[in-house]
Amino acid sequence: xxxxxxxxxxxxxxxxxSLLLCFFALIASGAVAAPQSYLLDTEQxxxxxxxxxxxxxxxxxxPVSRATVVVDFDTVANSQVxxxxxPGGATASFPFAAQALRGPKVLATDxxxxxxxxxxxxxxxxxxxxxxxxxxxxxxxxxxALNAQFFRPQGTQQGxxxxxxxxxxxxxxxxAFGADGWSDLVQDEVRLxxxxxxxxxxx
Amino acid sequence: MQLRNTLNEFGxxxxxxxxLIAVGVIAMLALGSYITRMEVGFSNFWLFGLHKSIGLTxxxxxxxxxxxxxxxxxxxxxxxxxxxxRLARWVHLGFYALxxxxxxxxxxxxxxxxxxxxVFDRLTLPQIAPTSETVExxxxxxxxxLTKLLAALALLHIAGALTRRDGTLRRMILGRATAD
Numbered sequence: 001x002x003x004x005x006x007x008x009x010x011x012x013x014x015x016x017x018s019l020l021l022c023f024f025a026l027i028a029s030g031a032v033a034a035p036q037s038y039l040l041d042t043e044q045x046x047x048x049x050x051x052x053x054x055x056x057x058x059x060x061x062x063p064v065s066r067a068t069v070v071v072d073f074d075t076v077a078n079s080q081v082x083x084x085x086x087p088g089g090a091t092a093s094f095p096f097a098a099q100a101l102r103g104p105k106v107l108a109t110d111x112x113x114x115x116x117x118x119x120x121x122x123x124x125x126x127x128x129x130x131x132x133x134x135x136x137x138x139x140x141x142x143x144x145a146l147n148a149q150f151f152r153p154q155g156t157q158q159g160x161x162x163x164x165x166x167x168x169x170x171x172x173x174x175x176a177f178g179a180d181g182w183s184d185l186v187q188d189e190v191r192l193x194x195x196x197x198x199x200x201x202x203x
Numbered sequence: 204m205q206l207r208n209t210l211n212e213f214g215x216x217x218x219x220x221x222x223l224i225a226v227g228v229i230a231m232l233a234l235g236s237y238i239t240r241m242e243v244g245f246s247n248f249w250l251f252g253l254h255k256s257i258g259l260t261x262x263x264x265x266x267x268x269x270x271x272x273x274x275x276x277x278x279x280x281x282x283x284x285x286x287x288x289r290l291a292r293w294v295h296l297g298f299y300a301l302x303x304x305x306x307x308x309x310x311x312x313x314x315x316x317x318x319x320x321x322v323f324d325r326l327t328l329p330q331i332a333p334t335s336e337t338v339e340x341x342x343x344x345x346x347x348x349l350t351k352l353l354a355a356l357a358l359l360h361i362a363g364a365l366t367r368r369d370g371t372l373r374r375m376i377l378g379r380a381t382a383d
Contacts, residue, residue, distance in 0.1 A: 054244030065255065096318050102336055165219035182334075183242045 003039075030152045035078055037160065038198035040067035045196040047085055051174075052187035053094070060092035060101070063116070069198050071150075076132070079122040081131060081166075083194075085115040105181020106174070131168060137177035146170040146194070161200060168194040205378070209265065212379045217277055220268045220373055224302065227261045245266050249324075256315065256322040262306035270348060279343040281369045294360055302354045308349060314344035 042064050065086040072078035088109040090154035092098035103110045119133035128149040135144045146168040153163050171191045174180060180188070207214045213221075230256065246280050280291055309329055313320045315338035320328040332338055365373045370380030 054242045056244045056246075096246075099318055105317060105336065 015148065019148075025069045027110045035070050035072040035080075036076075037201040038069040038071060038164065040064060040199050041197040041199060042066070046194075047189050048195070050193075051190045053097075053185065058094045058097045058186070060088055060090055060098060063089040063115070067196065067198075069163075069166070069196070072166075074127060076122050076124055079119075079129075079131075081117070081133070083196075086115075087115050088113055094139060099174055100182060100186075103181065106179045108138055108179075117144070117146075135172060137172070137174075138161065138179055140177040142172070143177050144170055144172060146192075161183045163197070163199050165171075166194070166198060168192075168195075168196075184195040208272075208277045211278050212310075213277060213374055213377065216271055217268070217275070218375060218378060220264060220271065223245075224261060224264050227257055228302070228357060229276060230260065232350065232357070235350060240349065243368070252324060253310060254323060255309070256324075258306040258309055259322050259328070261302065262310075263273075263304040265299070272322065275351065281371050281374070283367065286362075287367075291363060292362070294356055297352075297356050298360070299355055301349055301356065305346060305349050305353055308342045308346040312339050312346055315339035315342060 045067075047062040047064060047066045048059060050057050050063065052058075064083060066084045068080070068082040070078075072079040080182065087107045088102060090101050090107070090109075092097055093100060101107055104111070107115070114136075116136045117135075119131050119132055121132050122129050123132075125147070128147060129172045130150045131146045133144060133146075134141045147170065148166060148168045151165040151167065152158070152160065167169065169192065171189050172188050173188050175183065175188050205212070205214045208217055234250065234254050234257070238247075238254055241247055241250070280288055283291075290346050310320060310328065314330050314332040315335050316327070317334040320330075322328060332342070364375070374380040
């Protein structure tokens with residue numbers, strides 16, 4: 001299955017991706033039959049978040065410290081994503097917001113240095129997939145569903161799966177994890193957009 | 204123009220400090236009331252910094268005023284009914300206590316929030332309280348209550364100054380109670 005080209009959200013991807021094919025277009029080419037392990041490029045991968053702050057939006061990034069990505073192009077449900085973030089390195093577009101985010105009233109990064117996501121199922125959905133799993137923030141684990149799209153970098157041939165980009169979007173309620181500081185100023189819903197560059201692990 | 208206070212007159216330093224603090228307190232009561240009600244966003248978040256900056260300035264001015272009154276004692280109140288004298292004395296003592304406690308409780312509460320307390324957009328004040336929601340809430344509640352008390356005392360003080368016809372207000376404006 002081939003999907004129409006789709007504009008990526010970030011300028012880095014704009015440069016890299018010319019032909020955007022979803023995960024399932026890659027499956028259709030049938031070049032790889034077994035689950036493939038991929039390595040995450042932590043330098044180029046980013047987790048962006050945004051949250052409403054009165055009439056404005058605070059946004060920022062959170063570095064990815066490690067990830068395990070296994071993609072089964074034949075049986076999508078066998079795919080697996082396991083990501084660990086370092087909220088202590090979070091940035092924000094607004095003074096005080098990064099400090100507030102890292103502080104004890106929100107992510108308490110001194111006490112909880114990791115934020116993790118472990119997938120439990122992956123199923124096809126439209127031109128992408130729905131990745132469900134558990135996200136753990138402040139040692140509180142809650143289920144989450146992320147919309148996922150896979151892209152192939154610019155200049156690569158169709159069916160070349162050595163390097164891929166994954167974009168995943170979703171949202172969490174921060175109060176569900178006890179990260180409810182400054183709830184009078186900052187809204188509860190935190191929208192997530194994860195852009196990960198993965199490279200197939202050498203056999 | 205005399206700098207120091209005398210037995211019957213306020214010197215220029217005492218008067219300038221008095222009016223600077225008076226204007227600052229009235230402005231802060233209005234600003235504090237406004238920022239607790241406004242919808243906070245990028246465009247007005249700086250008002251919290253302004254509130255802290257003026258608060259710190261008032262705190263320092265009150266400190267200077269206390270030291271100055273040790274160096275140069277202010278004149279005794281003009282004679283009036285004993286109950287008025289007592290009331291005026293308590294109001295003044297209350298003012299000094301509140302002018303120290305209100306900024307101090309605001310500073311402690313802000314520090315306990317875990318965020319840097321930044322004034323004048325560049326100066327980070329010392330972290331004078333542990334990061335604790337309990338401390339933060341307790342001291343913001345105290346700050347709010349003491350501020351209401353300060354507003355009540357300010358009204359009482361202004362009412363007293365405006366109703367007394369013995370030259371008390373004139374003495375704080377011009378230094379002496381009479382034109383002589």
